[in-house]
Amino acid sequence: MPARVDLRQRALFAPEPGAAARDAEDGVALETLRTMAGKLAAHFGLSCTSIDAEADGVVWHYGICTTDGRIRIRLRHARTGRLLKESSLVDTLCHELAHLRYFDHSVRFRRFHERVLAEARRRGWYRPGPTRTAPLPAAACEISR
Ligand SMILES: [Zn+2]
Numbered sequence: 001m002p003a004r005v006d007l008r009q010r011a012l013f014a015p016e017p018g019a020a021a022r023d024a025e026d027g028v029a030l031e032t033l034r035t036m037a038g039k040l041a042a043h044f045g046l047s048c049t050s051i052d053a054e055a056d057g058v059v060w061h062y063g064i065c066t067t068d069g070r071i072r073i074r075l076r077h078a079r080t081g082r083l084l085k086e087s088s089l090v091d092t093l094c095h096e097l098a099h100l101r102y103f104d105h106s107v108r109f110r111r112f113h114e115r116v117l118a119e120a121r122r123r124g125w126y127r128p129g130p131t132r133t134a135p136l137p138a139a140a141c142e143i144s145r
Helices: 007-013 019-044 086-099 107-122
Strands: 050-053 063-066 070-073 141-144
Touching: 019 050, 019 086, 019 107, 063 086, 070 086, 086 107, 086 141
Parallel strands: 050 070, 063 141
Antiparallel strands: 063 070
16 A cells, blocks of 8 residues: 655755755855855965855845955845846956955956956956956946955
């Protein structure tokens, strides 16, 4: 006689569908960004102390950095919840890394951001494709002192 399966009980204790896959996807994205950040920071002599994913539900910026070198990056689209495109994530990463030299959105910051992006492109990490999205607007980033 086959064992009975209580579906109601299963539903109560089963994890949210897709949660494990989503965590795994976030983990891979984060590890990739950390590897890139380590190499770019070394190349430009920046002091980046940590790269983390922004908390779920934080949708008012793409990235945030602090003067002590901590960076958080939003991995997922605010509305769809899908992982953001790799080129967008790398653009945000380069933007936040550039802040570790210039804690503002001045012309010299923007020039340096372009240099960091160019280095990411040279290494094959930044491939925006023919329809490059507009650069991250300053309002989409926070600098915390
Ligand atoms: Zn910024």
